[in-house]
Amino acid sequence: MMVQPARKSYYFEKGYSDLYNSIKGAWINNKISITGFWSKLSQKLSDTDTGALEKLFYIVMYVIAILSVIVVGTIVTLFLSLVHILILLCVMVIIYIAFLIMWGVDRLYLIWNKIFSPCTVCTKCSEYLIPTYLCPNCGVEHTRLTPGVYGILxxxxxxxxxxxxxxxxxxxxxxxxxxxxxxPIYGKESKPICVPVIGGSAVGKTMFITAFIRDFAVSVVPASNWEIEHYSKEKQLLLENIVENYSKGNVRKTTDKSAISINFFLKSKDNLWYPEKLFFIYDIAGEVFGGETEDRLQKQYQYCHGIVFLIDPFSCPDILNDYFSKISPADRAQISQTNPNDALDIFIQKLQDIAGLSPSALSKVPIAVVINKTDIGGLQKLFDNTALAEIIARNSKKKLTESDAQDIACREFLRQNGLGNLVQTIEMKFKTNKFFDCSALGHSIGQGPMRPSHVMVPMRWLFSFIDRDIAKGWR
Ligand SMILES: [Zn+2]
Ligand SMILES: [Zn+2]
Known part of the structure; x- marks a missing residue:
């Protein structure tokens, strides 16, 4: 255990010295009595007035006294020391057990509830279950603020x-x-939920996050009797900004080479869970993503509980050729230049190299593959009710749900348009995967407020794997 800037409890520090001193004191007292008797005896013997018989009497008397101090004194001292040691040991064992139990309870609580205090700056903090706490008075760092020899509670x-x-x-x-x-760490001992939204440049990540966060905050949170709380004014403004951008349909592309990260605490007004959930929705600028720079930002991926992988269908040449004439010039200017296959490969590589996720850990993360911009060029027709009903009828024996049919329609669409590799990679690398179509903006660029469709479907599907409380309470 690391030395802490605190006072050890009595039974682990002062208790020992007290025990040592009291045993030492008892022996010193015995020695003092013996030397006292001895000096009195020698005084009597050197006294010329004392007769020989009397001297013999004193010799017998003092020798008996000295012997009894040696015998009885030693026995009594040994006995009392033993009692002292036993009492100290018992109390120490009891306290030891008590703090081990408390330490275990504290640990289990953190592990069981998947509580952890993520740092958004570095990657190394995942090795620590609890952060370094600061004394509110002197600011000294307590690196292991857990039940222990410095105190139980x-x-x-x-x-x-x-x-x-x-x-x-x-x-x-x-x-x-x-x-x-x-x-500094803000989300202390809460349950972090981290969902990176990834994809090449201009696939609509910011748009997708804007649509999700706004609809989540404005519709889902109040309907589910939840509450959003911010840990800083800056984060609150960011969310307010998102709601405003949504109403204007004006979403800036994240061109600055940094990740937009939306974080907030989610609380249950009915106290259905504690501690609060700490949402981390990351949006990494496509340029950074494609350019393999700023590795530091990508490290945030290691707290990855679910992934949204966005695809701009028009970044695929086959699809672009087929639909080109139906795409407005404004939308054409916004087509992603990154091949979805490349984006997926880079992302998987980053997760493994930088975040240190093993292939088996990676395969456990649920991934929603979302084909965005399906409102453009009439692509929606491939995924509308008629198309889905046709797929359900074609597979009548399998009793497909609409969402199964949507998944099949998306996979087929990608396979038919030269992205069969991507589908295969997803199926190979991720055990839990599902495909969705969506339109985050809902219409051509520059036409008023956002009217997103199908943004909540993949997110709700992801949360059914990420967090039981949220999945259960989502209205
Ligand atoms: Zn850090
Ligand atoms: Zn202090």
Missing amino acids: KRECQCGTIIPTTFFNGRRDLKAICPACGS
């Missing part, structure tokens, strides 16, 4: 302040920093 900081050491008595209210890089 609370500990005394070196400055004298009493601080809590468990999840249930206020530890998470203390200020915290990342143990690896020292950046």
Whole structure:
């Protein structure tokens, strides 16, 4: 255990020295009695007035006294020391067991609830279950603020302040920093839910996130009796900005080489869960994504609980050729130049190399493959009710649902248009995968408020794997 800037509890530090001192004191007392008797005896013997018989009497008396101190004193001292040691040991064992139990309870609570305090700056913090907490009075760093030899439920900081050491008595209210890089951590001991939205440049990631976040915040959250909370004014403004962009249909492309990350706490007003969920929806600028720069940002992928992989169908030459005449010039200017196959390969490589996800860990992450922009050029026809009914009828023995039919329609569409490789890679690398069609903007560029369709379907599907509470309560 690392040395902490706090006072160890009595039974782990002062208790030992007290025991040592009391045993030492008992022996010293015995020695003092013996030397006392001895000096009295020698005084009597050197006294010329004392007769020989009397001297003999004193010799017998003092020798008996000295012997009894040696025998009885030793026995009594040994016995009392033993009692002292046993009491100290018992109390120590009890306290040890108590703090081990509390330590275990604290650990299990964090692990069971998948609680973790992610740092958005570095990647190393995933090795730590709890962040470094700061003393509210002197600011000194407590790197292991858990039940232990410094205290079971609370500990005394070196400055004298009493601080809590468990999840249930206020530890998470203390200020915290990342143990690896020292950046402040806001989402302390909450349950992070991280969903990166990925895809090549201009596939509509920002649009998709805008549509999802706005509809989630404005419709799903109130209807489900949930509540959104922000940990900073800046994050709150970002969300307000999103709602405004939605109503104007004006979504900036994330051209600055940084990830937009939308984070907020989601609480249940009915207290159906605790602690709150901490949403992380990442949008990485396509240029960064394609250009393999700014690896630091990509490290955020390691907290990946579900993936949205967006495809711009018109980035595929076969599809673009077929539909070119039906696409407005404004939309043509926004077609993604990244081949979806390349985008997927780079992404998988990044997840493995930078985030350090093993192929088997990666295969457990659910992925929603979403064909975006299906409102453009009449592409919607391939996925509308008539098309789906036809697929259901064709597979009548399988008793398909509409969403199964949608999945089949999307896979077929991609295979027929030269993206069979992509479908195959997804099926090989991700155990839980489903294909969706969607239109995040809902109409041609520059035509008023966003009218997204099918954005919530893939997200709701993802959440059915990511978080049971959210899946259950989603209205
Ligand atoms: Zn960090
Ligand atoms: Zn302090």
